[in-house]
Amino acid sequence: MRAFGSRSKAASPSQSPLPQAGEGEKIRPTQLMEKRATFSSTTIGLVFIAPMLLLIFVFFYWPSGQALYWAFTLEQPWGGGNQWVGLQNFQQLLSDPVYWNSITRSLVFGLASTAIAMGVALVLALFTDRELRFHRAYRSIFVWPYAIAAPALGLAFRFILAPEAGLLSVLNSIWPNIWNPALDGKDAMIAVIVAFSWKYIGYNFIFFLSALAAIPRSLIEAAAMDGAGPARRVVDIQLPLLTPTLFFLLVINITESFQDSFGIVDIMTQGGPARATELMVYKIYFDGFKGLDYSGAAAQSIILMGLVVLLTIVQFRFIERRVHYK
Amino acid sequence: MHAKFLGAAGMFAIAAMLAGPAMADKTKIDFWFGNTGDIAKRVQEQCDRFNQSQSDYEVVCTSQGSYDASLQNTIAAFRAGKQPTIAQVSDAGTLDIMLSGAFYPANKLMKDMGYDVDWNDYFSGIKSYYATSKGDMYSFPFNSSTPLLYWNKDAFAKIGKDQAPATWEEAAEDFKALKAAGYTCPLGFNISRDEIWQFGEQVLAVAGEPVASKRNGYDGLDAELVFNKGTWVKFIKDLKGWYDNGEAVLKSKETGQTFVEAFAAGDCQVILTSVGDHGNIGRTAKEGMNWGVAMLPVYAGTERKHSFVGGASLWVLNGKSDAEYKGAAAFFNFIAKPEEALTWSTVTGYIPVRNSGYDYLVKQGFYDKAPYAGRELAIKSLTASPATADSLPGIRLGGLLQIRQEMANGLQAIFINNADVQTSLDEAAARGNQILRRFEQTYKGKQLP
Numbered sequence: 001m002r003a004f005g006s007r008s009k010a011a012s013p014s015q016s017p018l019p020q021a022g023e024g025e026k027i028r029p030t031q032l033m034e035k036r037a038t039f040s041s042t043t044i045g046l047v048f049i050a051p052m053l054l055l056i057f058v059f060f061y062w063p064s065g066q067a068l069y070w071a072f073t074l075e076q077p078w079g080g081g082n083q084w085v086g087l088q089n090f091q092q093l094l095s096d097p098v099y100w101n102s103i104t105r106s107l108v109f110g111l112a113s114t115a116i117a118m119g120v121a122l123v124l125a126l127f128t129d130r131e132l133r134f135h136r137a138y139r140s141i142f143v144w145p146y147a148i149a150a151p152a153l154g155l156a157f158r159f160i161l162a163p164e165a166g167l168l169s170v171l172n173s174i175w176p177n178i179w180n181p182a183l184d185g186k187d188a189m190i191a192v193i194v195a196f197s198w199k200y201i202g203y204n205f206i207f208f209l210s211a212l213a214a215i216p217r218s219l220i221e222a223a224a225m226d227g228a229g230p231a232r233r234v235v236d237i238q239l240p241l242l243t244p245t246l247f248f249l250l251v252i253n254i255t256e257s258f259q260d261s262f263g264i265v266d267i268m269t270q271g272g273p274a275r276a277t278e279l280m281v282y283k284i285y286f287d288g289f290k291g292l293d294y295s296g297a298a299a300q301s302i303i304l305m306g307l308v309v310l311l312t313i314v315q316f317r318f319i320e321r322r323v324h325y326k
Numbered sequence: 327m328h329a330k331f332l333g334a335a336g337m338f339a340i341a342a343m344l345a346g347p348a349m350a351d352k353t354k355i356d357f358w359f360g361n362t363g364d365i366a367k368r369v370q371e372q373c374d375r376f377n378q379s380q381s382d383y384e385v386v387c388t389s390q391g392s393y394d395a396s397l398q399n400t401i402a403a404f405r406a407g408k409q410p411t412i413a414q415v416s417d418a419g420t421l422d423i424m425l426s427g428a429f430y431p432a433n434k435l436m437k438d439m440g441y442d443v444d445w446n447d448y449f450s451g452i453k454s455y456y457a458t459s460k461g462d463m464y465s466f467p468f469n470s471s472t473p474l475l476y477w478n479k480d481a482f483a484k485i486g487k488d489q490a491p492a493t494w495e496e497a498a499e500d501f502k503a504l505k506a507a508g509y510t511c512p513l514g515f516n517i518s519r520d521e522i523w524q525f526g527e528q529v530l531a532v533a534g535e536p537v538a539s540k541r542n543g544y545d546g547l548d549a550e551l552v553f554n555k556g557t558w559v560k561f562i563k564d565l566k567g568w569y570d571n572g573e574a575v576l577k578s579k580e581t582g583q584t585f586v587e588a589f590a591a592g593d594c595q596v597i598l599t600s601v602g603d604h605g606n607i608g609r610t611a612k613e614g615m616n617w618g619v620a621m622l623p624v625y626a627g628t629e630r631k632h633s634f635v636g637g638a639s640l641w642v643l644n645g646k647s648d649a650e651y652k653g654a655a656a657f658f659n660f661i662a663k664p665e666e667a668l669t670w671s672t673v674t675g676y677i678p679v680r681n682s683g684y685d686y687l688v689k690q691g692f693y694d695k696a697p698y699a700g701r702e703l704a705i706k707s708l709t710a711s712p713a714t715a716d717s718l719p720g721i722r723l724g725g726l727l728q729i730r731q732e733m734a735n736g737l738q739a740i741f742i743n744n745a746d747v748q749t750s751l752d753e754a755a756a757r758g759n760q761i762l763r764r765f766e767q768t769y770k771g772k773q774l775p
Contacts, residue, residue, distance in 0.1 A: 074764070074767055074768040075768070076425075076426065076768055076769065077401055077422055077426075078401055078404060078405075078422065078423060078426030078427075078428045079401075079404065079405045079426075079428070080425070080426050080427060080428070082768075083768075083770065085767075092760070092764075098757075158579065158580065159582075162580065162581060162582030163580075163581055163582065164581050164582040164583060165581075165582030165583055166582055169582070180581075181580060182576065182578055182580035182581040183576065183581075183742050184742075185742070185743075188580075268580070269580065270518060270519065272518065272734070272735075272738055273580075273738045273742045274735060274738035274739045274742050274743050275735055275738075286728075286731070287728065289394065289398050290394045290398075290727050290728075291725055291727050291728040291731075291761075292397075292401075292419070292422055292725070292727075293725060293728065293761075293764065295768075296764070
């Protein structure tokens with residue numbers, strides 16, 4: 001750790017002389033401080049942030065508040081009224097071993113898909129950044145998966161991974177029954193992890209590529225002249241300078257893997273076989289939108305929100321320390 | 327610039343005033359439904375026929391993507407005060423809307439609007455499924471179906487049989503013989519939430535056994551699940567036995583071919599599915615394949631009872647104007663015509679819901695012709711026993727979709743993880759009962775109508 005800290009310190013002098021060169025450099029907080037134009041009136045400031053605050057209120061605080069309220073009630077779906085039940089919804093959930101299993105599964109899903117999505121995206125971005133042949137084409141192509149809606153993605157992967165008729169059925173013809181997400185819970189989990197990761201590889205790729213482009217060429221070239229090969233340069237220069245991006249993507253990927261997976265699960269496995277892919281967010285979707293159990297789904301949302309907040313705090317508390325923004 | 331703008335606005339205002347009375351001649355009503363694909367097209371055609379048949383009302387029919395989505399969108403719209411006049415609600419959502427008070431009861435609507443409807447014209451099995459305990463109809467049965475056993479006549483000929491199994495014992499023999507004759511998939515089936523309908527609810531229905539106490543929930547919200555205590559345990563054990571012997575094979579979207587597709591392709595020799603698939607299988611069946619349908623088997627010595635109707639009914643929602651309700655009543659009057667029943671049953675696989683419609687179809691020779699012959703068995707199955715005070719009219723349970731999911735999870739544990747049958751079904755029933763108790767508590771103080 002000490003070693004990479006000193007290297008990034010060494011990196012800063014060469015960066016600072018040309019900060020406005022427009023090479024994708026982000027404006028750093030310190031520069032902002034130096035050039036800030038001050039507004040004397042807080043009213044103007046409030047007016048500027050009002051539209052954003054309104055949006056956040058309408059699309060986040062209002063629904064969250066509603067969910068929080070419903071979580072402590074039993075709500076009739078057609079709006080015929082509700083009754084206060086206190087912590088009953090939470091007690092029922094937390095005393096249910098099946099629910100705890102779905103929490104464990106969500107964690108496994110979140111960690112595995114984040115690792116795959118970030119790892120593969122990083123490798124692809126590093127190769128593209130080295131300007132290998134066709135790198136321009138890769139740059140556009142790798143972004144596409146993120147633009148595909150989850151249900152379409154789920155359909156495509158359901159076909160690709162189908163044990164009898166899909167592309168992977170070749171495996172079964174060589175080794176019978178080696179791959180069957182319809183009957184084997186582990187295979188089903190792998191299938192949804194692969195589908196979800198595939199989508200986020202594209203997303204992560206954009207961020208990694210632009211972060212790599214922001215690393216001064218002179219640094220890499222200097223290292224090359226000192227005799228460092230491509231792998232060494234990745235480990236000692238590019239990765240340490242990527243830590244802010246790595247951290248940002250880690251937080252985003254973990255959060256999204258807890259929230260954005262229900263579409264894929266719904267199309268590919270419906271939570272089966274035998275609950276093997278029943279993630280927390282899929283259960284919320286199913287209970288709330290299909291089962292009309294609004295209060296149960298609301299209570300589960302609150303627990304999920306708590307868990308994501310907790311995970312994010314842990315990441316900021318223990319991982320961000322190792323991130324060097326400058 | 328300013329003057330121009332005002333001028334334009336004025337023109338619009340005048341245009342709106344002129345158009346106003348002209349538009350008012352036609353009252354627009356919204357109808358939201360959940361069917362998709364070909365069926366959605368057929369619903370749309372029916373709406374067009376209604377719109378062309380008269381000039382007072384215009385019904386605007388919109389598919390919402392699925393039963394669940396349609397119900398969800400209708401509820402959201404209702405809570406925001408922007409509900410459609412007519413909404414389709416599937417069997418699983420019936421109890422919620424029935425307890426909500428958010429609707430204009432169908433029987434009252436027709437009476438208020440001056441239509442005289444003979445409610446007893448509905449098939450008793452269909453009527454009782456949707457009616458209140460007093461026999462009042464709050465909604466109109468719309469797309470109705472019931473499950474049948476589909477069998478491949480060519481394959482059965484190979485084992486020397488020219489008829490479908492009538493009992494499960496006979497079916498077991500047939501599966502064994504088919505397997506011995508080299509068929510790899512004598513019975514194609516699946517165990518997701520969607521198949522609980524034919525493999526659970528309907529198998530019990532024709533056996534005359536309940537899924538839940540209190541006449542399957544019709545006599546009170548305090549009903550409890552009992553599917554883990556009777557014939558179903560034996561049936562699941564048998565099914566598991568066939569599965570273990572390779573006589574029953576799981577076929578689903580996840581494996582790459584659904585059991586309906588597998589049957590149409592000649593890969594599976596027997597399936598259980600809705601009569602609604604009859605048209606689809608007829609169109610997609612392998613060329614030259616001889617196949618037929620039969621009523622669901624029962625165990626030997628069991629007296630056959632009528633099966634339950636599946637599908638959805640149409641509800642009229644609260645908070646609309648009198649003119650809109652008049653339009654809705656006119657629409658219901660239109661789709662109840664026997665000619666409409668004929669067109670509807672011809673283009674979809676759904677069955678007529680009234681005796682008059684059925685008689686009309688019979689008179690037209692509908693059931694004699696090749697692509698439609700066999701569908702009369704659905705009516706026979708639905709009317710196999712009379713609806714009496716203590717017979718089971720259908721299933722009226724809160725959270726039915728979630729209960730089906732629990733049953734499916736239980737089956738998946740049995741078939742995939744080799745869990746013990748009785749233990750898994752007990753657990754599914756216990757979890758299902760929790761859902762029922764939550765539902766009962768949610769509607770505390772409300773009485774089943």
